[in-house]
Amino acid sequence: MTKRLDDATVEAWKALLRAQRLAVARVEARLKAAKLPQLSWYDALWELEKAGESGLRPFELERAMLLEQYNLSRLVDRLEKDGLVGRHACSEDRRGQVLKINPAGRELRRRMWAIYSGAIDEAVGSRLTNTEARTLAALLKKLEQGP
Amino acid sequence: MTKRLDDATVEAWKALLRAQRLAVARVEARLKAAKLPQLSWYDALWELEKAGESGLRPFELERAMLLEQYNLSRLVDRLEKDGLVGRHACSEDRRGQVLKINPAGRELRRRMWAIYSGAIDEAVGSRLTNTEARTLAALLKKLEQGP
DNA sequence: AAAGATTGAGTCTTCAATCTTT
């Protein structure tokens, strides 16, 4: 099935790039104004907090966040240096590690959410009705499907 | 007007981040496999090609592309170093310049489009009906509105 | 003072190579 690239597709592509960049810029600006770190830190801390006591292997976090291996490795370096997460030996597989969030990491994530949630509402919630937001989410999820 | 952050909004936000990252990664991977440069090069070349003989001032291109000034300055450095665009003196305002695309820039943009268009179709077109694509574009455009 | 544009230094990302364990 080789469909010709049509106008509606190009419009959707362009709008996707623009809207995401703008929305992320608005949210990041709010975090920065509150002297808080970037979104990627929030994502990592939140995944680790959800994982709880058992923590996550780097490759699991990597997949959850859609990051490259080396990229995650460096993000964890920074989080660890700031005492937000810990790298622990992995008993099942001696190649690997287990990442766990520290109390300071939970605390920072909480402070970030206070700002982040308001920023999401401003960037998305205030611009769409509830129904529109649901429709948008459903359409975007269709784009995530493989391959 | 302080609306409570609702579930639909959060879902839309998360889907926006994920879908855009995935789609851009897919498209960039295709360009890279064809040994072609990044999307930002395409955008800049296309804006300059549309502008034609009169070219664009850096600040105009900057606004069209949603880039910071310093960021654009460096992108233009790279395009210029590769002989794709030229910086010309501006007669109206001696602080400024005029950017114009070169023949080599037009040629590269054409070669990029051959890959890029197929990649957009794969990342977006093949996953949505025509109607869905139109709906998605319309909803995303609502997110672009000020302030 | 404000607008157009650039730059040095620092941070983050990417590429390719590496190391260890499976």
Place this chain on the structure above:
DNA sequence: AAAGATTGAAGACTCAATCTTT
């Protein structure tokens, strides 16, 4: 050989400071 993870070097981005012209 393949999977988990890291690293040096190079590329791109960000911040704050700078320079010129308006």
